[in-house]
Amino acid sequence: MHLYLPIAGLSVNALVIVLLGGMVGVLSGMFGVGGGFLTTPLLIFYGVPPAVAVASSATQITGTSVSGVLAHSRRQGVDFRMGMVLVAGGAVGSFVGGFVFHLLQKTGQIDTIINLLYVALLGWIGIGMARESVRAVLATREGKPCPPVTTKRHRKWIAALPFRWRFYGAGLYISPIAPLLLGFVTGLLTVLMGVGGGFILVPGLLYLFGVSARVVVGTSLFQGLFVTATTTLVHAMTTHAVDLVLAGLLLIGSVTGAQIGSALVQKVRPERARMMLAVIVLAVAIRMALGLTWRPDAIYTVQLL
Amino acid sequence: MGGRVGVRAGAAPNIWKKLLALLAALPMLLGASEPKLVPDVSDTQIDIAYSFTGAELLLFGAILYPGGRAPAPDTDVAVVIKGPAEPVLVREKAKVAGIWVNHASARFRSVPSFYAVATSRPLDQLVSARTAAIYEIGIDNLLLSPASGSSADERARFESGLVDLKRRSGLYAEHVGAVSVRQGVLYRALVPIPARVPVGQYTAETYLIRNGHIVAAATRQIRVGKSGFERFVAQAASDYPLLYGLAAILISLLMGFAAASAFGRVRR
Numbered sequence: 314m315h316l317y318l319p320i321a322g323l324s325v326n327a328l329v330i331v332l333l334g335g336m337v338g339v340l341s342g343m344f345g346v347g348g349g350f351l352t353t354p355l356l357i358f359y360g361v362p363p364a365v366a367v368a369s370s371a372t373q374i375t376g377t378s379v380s381g382v383l384a385h386s387r388r389q390g391v392d393f394r395m396g397m398v399l400v401a402g403g404a405v406g407s408f409v410g411g412f413v414f415h416l417l418q419k420t421g422q423i424d425t426i427i428n429l430l431y432v433a434l435l436g437w438i439g440i441g442m443a444r445e446s447v448r449a450v451l452a453t454r455e456g457k458p459c460p461p462v463t464t465k466r467h468r469k470w471i472a473a474l475p476f477r478w479r480f481y482g483a484g485l486y487i488s489p490i491a492p493l494l495l496g497f498v499t500g501l502l503t504v505l506m507g508v509g510g511g512f513i514l515v516p517g518l519l520y521l522f523g524v525s526a527r528v529v530v531g532t533s534l535f536q537g538l539f540v541t542a543t544t545t546l547v548h549a550m551t552t553h554a555v556d557l558v559l560a561g562l563l564l565i566g567s568v569t570g571a572q573i574g575s576a577l578v579q580k581v582r583p584e585r586a587r588m589m590l591a592v593i594v595l596a597v598a599i600r601m602a603l604g605l606t607w608r609p610d611a612i613y614t615v616q617l618l
Numbered sequence: 619m620g621g622r623v624g625v626r627a628g629a630a631p632n633i634w635k636k637l638l639a640l641l642a643a644l645p646m647l648l649g650a651s652e653p654k655l656v657p658d659v660s661d662t663q664i665d666i667a668y669s670f671t672g673a674e675l676l677l678f679g680a681i682l683y684p685g686g687r688a689p690a691p692d693t694d695v696a697v698v699i700k701g702p703a704e705p706v707l708v709r710e711k712a713k714v715a716g717i718w719v720n721h722a723s724a725r726f727r728s729v730p731s732f733y734a735v736a737t738s739r740p741l742d743q744l745v746s747a748r749t750a751a752i753y754e755i756g757i758d759n760l761l762l763s764p765a766s767g768s769s770a771d772e773r774a775r776f777e778s779g780l781v782d783l784k785r786r787s788g789l790y791a792e793h794v795g796a797v798s799v800r801q802g803v804l805y806r807a808l809v810p811i812p813a814r815v816p817v818g819q820y821t822a823e824t825y826l827i828r829n830g831h832i833v834a835a836a837t838r839q840i841r842v843g844k845s846g847f848e849r850f851v852a853q854a855a856s857d858y859p860l861l862y863g864l865a866a867i868l869i870s871l872l873m874g875f876a877a878a879s880a881f882g883r884v885r886r
Contacts, residue, residue, distance in 0.1 A: 317813070319848040320855055324671045324813040372866050378872025380881075421709050421720040429717075486871040505790045549863025553855050556868055558668075564870055568877030605717040611786075613779030614720070618705040 320556035321365045327562055328357070334373065334563035338566075338570020341377050343578040344530075344590045346515070349508035350435060350597060351372050352563065363424060365556050368548035371541045372505065373558035377567045378538035384575055385531030392528045396535040397482045398489045399496035399514070403540035406500025411547040414504055418552075421616070428605050432504055435598035438512055442591035449584035480524075491522065496536060511537055512594070519617075563615050620783075633838040634812035653693075654682040655836040657824045662838070664811060668883035674816030675699070675840070676807040677736075677822055681799075690770040694738045696755050697744075697797060697807045699840070701732025702818035705765075708780045708885040723774040731816040732789050733760060736807040745830050753825060753832060757781055757790050789813035817842050 318328040333355055349370045356366035359446050419424040457537035478489045494518050499510035514533040518524040524532070549555045579587060660676035677697050706729050709720040737744055741756045744866055752760045762780065764773045784790040791813065797807040805824075820842055826834040844852050854862045 317668050317670045317848055319844060322814060322816070323685060334745060352823050373866060376874040379871055380878035383878045385874075406877060420798040421707075421723060425719045427719070466756060526754075542871075544858070544868075545866050546863040549855070549866060550859040553859060555855065555863065555866050557851055557862075557869070560870065561873075564873045568873050570879075572877055572881035607718075608713075608719050609711055611783060612711050613639030613776070614709045614711070615780060615784050616707045616709065618707055618725070 316558060316562070317567050318361070318365075318556050318559050319382075320554065321369075321559060324362060324460070325359065325361075325559075325562075328501035330559065330562040331566040334566025335570040335573075336566070337563075338377055338567030338572075339577065340572035340590070340593070341381065341567065341575020342571040342576075343373075343513075343581070343586055344511075346511035347509050347592070348377065348567065349503075349506070350431070350512060350594070353506065353508065354597065354601065356559075361559065362554070363427065364418070364548075364552050364554040365559065367504075367506065368552060368554040369547070369556045369560040370508075370563065371544040371548065372555055373507075373563040373567055375538060377571050378534045378541065380533065380568055380571050381534040381575070382538055385453065385534060388410065390528055390531035391535050392480055393535070394478070394526075394533045395492055395518075395524070396532050398478075398492045399499070399532070399536040401538040402493040402496025402498075402509070402584075403500035403503070403536055404543050406502075407540055407543045407547055408500075409497075410501040410544075411551050412506025413501070415551055417462065417505075424614075427506055428601055432598055432602045432605065434519045434592050435601070436500070439591050439595035439598050440518055441516065441542075442496075442587055443464075443595060446588035450588060453582075453584065477507075482557045487548070491506055492518075495521070496540075497514040499536065500540050500543070503540050503561075504547060510540060545550060625750060636873075639679070652833045653826060654683075655803060655826050655834045656680045656682060656686070657822075657836045657838055659822055659838050659840060662812045662840055664815075664840065664842045665814075666817065666848055667845050669704070670813060670848075672815075673762070673811040675809045675811055675822075676806065677809065677824065678804070678836075679824065679836075681803055681805065681826060681834075690828060691802050693798045693799055693802045694744055694809070695805040696735060696737045696797055696825045696827060697751070697809065698755060698823045698825070699734045699746065700730045700814055700821050700823075702756075702820070703728035703730050705729070706736065708776050710776065710779065724768060724773065726777075726780065728765040729780065731758065731760050731818065732811075732820065733784070734791045734793065734809050734811075736793040736809050737844055738795065738799050738805070740794050740796040741792070744827055745832065749830070749832060753823075753835075755825070757785065757792055760790075769831055778874055789816075790816065793845065811842075817844055850882075 314327045315324050317324045333352065337352050337392050340346060340351065341348045346608055352373060353366050356370065357363050382391065391394040414423065476488050476490070477486055479486050495514065499513050502508060502513060503510050511533050514536060515529055518527065520534060545555055657679035659675070664673050681689065681693060706726050708721045708724050708726065712721045713719045714721060735755055741750065750756050754760055762777055764777065780818060781790060782800065793809060796809065797805055799805045820840040822838045824836050824838055825832050841851065
């Protein structure tokens with residue numbers, strides 16, 4: 314069934330888009346990542362203009378995050394105080410990001426920057442996750458207890474920041490400036506890359522701050538919800554690239570997929586699940602790295618003035 | 619009466635010869651006895667709705683010969699469809715430090731967003747190169763009016779890059795043999811319009827060609843526009859960006875809630 318996307322200006326197979334959304338939704342439900350890191354490149358690959366892909370997948374992540382946040386908040390899995398600090402940083406970050414996006418678009422380097430950011434971040438996170446999950450899987454195979462994830466609960470630079478706040482859910486007593494900065498960076502990357510930021514926030518909260526694992530995913534989704542909503546607004550007002558039909562199709566798939574994913578995750582051992590995610594993340598990173606070095610199909614690109 | 623004429627002719631043969639020559643040249647000067655084109659098009663309005671996957675434009679018409687003259691069998695027709703012209707920036711990628719990045723660019727002032735030509739014969743057999751260039755018949759004859767002050771071969775490189783890109787996306791096309799002329803009187807051309815066609819005012823120019831010369835021309839206008847819901851969405855996005863953004867957020871929130879509550883009920 315073909316549907317015409319009014320903003321992207323092309324006709325797509327609606328079923329393919331819904332399935333893509335569904336696949337991403339399952340991942341989102343399982344791992345607490347928004348899945349934007351998969352949607353955006355796949356949409357671009359399908360022929361959707363990059364700006365539309367980035368903007369519309371942000372809209373999609375908003376919807377996917379809602380069901381995740383609801384599920385997590387029911388079992389106290391969200392530190393709302395930490396979440397609000399992250400959101401504040403993220404809101405500023407996404408506005409700055411909108412400005413940077415516009416600037417890069419003018420100089421014509423936006424595609425390269427997006428690709429490089431993807432390769433660097435996904436590569437770094439993918440390798441980290443793969444190492445950690447392989448270690449965990451090997452340990453359980455040998456019958457040893459799972460080695461605890463080593464996190465420094467007190468980092469010097471974080472402890473040096475003034476005004477400490479108590480974050481009960483996260484089990485931390487740190488300056489809000491640290492999560493504010495993390496939120497800012499996430500917001501910036503959300504606008505630039507069309508990702509929810511879960512794959513930056515989750516490791517950031519876990520390994521950088523030592524937030525208790527119980528609230529990491531929920532808090533990250535809570536922040537993603539607000540930041541992607543802001544991002545949608547920023548894109549709608551600056552690049553006019555939010556395609557409601559495209560976002561709607563993706564949402565149909567992903568909100569359903571997210572529910573399936575969160576049911577599925579209880580049947581898979583967590584370290585196995587993390588390894589699967591690591592493989593997917595690394596595969597995307599490698600594909601994008603190759604894409605940068607291969608001779609592109611189109612040497613020339615056209616931009617309307 | 620004939621006698622009188624004969625007498626006059628005899629009296630002033632030079633004048634007669636000149637007059638005859640003038641009469642023979644008259645059709646070329648005024649086009650009076652040259653055939654006329656009566657063109658029509660299947661749709662003067664192409665609507666892009668939710669199910670739009672492209673369209674086929676049928677351009678047809680008749681060739682009228684003044685004074686009941688017999689139709690000429692060696693008549694050719696070329697149909698040129700052009701979309702609205704737009705200024706564009708063409709970027710060229712090059713390998714810098716192992717990765718492909720945009721490094722050079724060129725501006726073009728008026729690039730037709732869509733260009734299709736349908737002809738009854740291969741272009742090189744149809745008209746002279748000069749005529750083709752004047753009437754912009756054939757993709758290679760498009761005037762793109764480059765705006766950057768770069769060298770000629772650099773301009774040509776960017777131009778061929780731009781044309782190649784447009785060709786690959788189906789926005790520039792040549793349909794040789796897509797026009798059929800029946801007994802020199804009726805012609806019809808079928809031109810496919812791809813799904814990615816840009817919106818705006820299009821012109822369809824029909825040229826009647828005989829012996830390599832364009833002897834008649836006619837223009838029709840075609841409007842390509844989004845319709846219904848598609849039009850509403852596109853207009854809302856550009857005219858009310860804040861409301862549009864808020865609506866997008868609201869829709870995604872509602873869908874998230876709906877799915878969560880639906881599945882929650884199923885599980886319980």
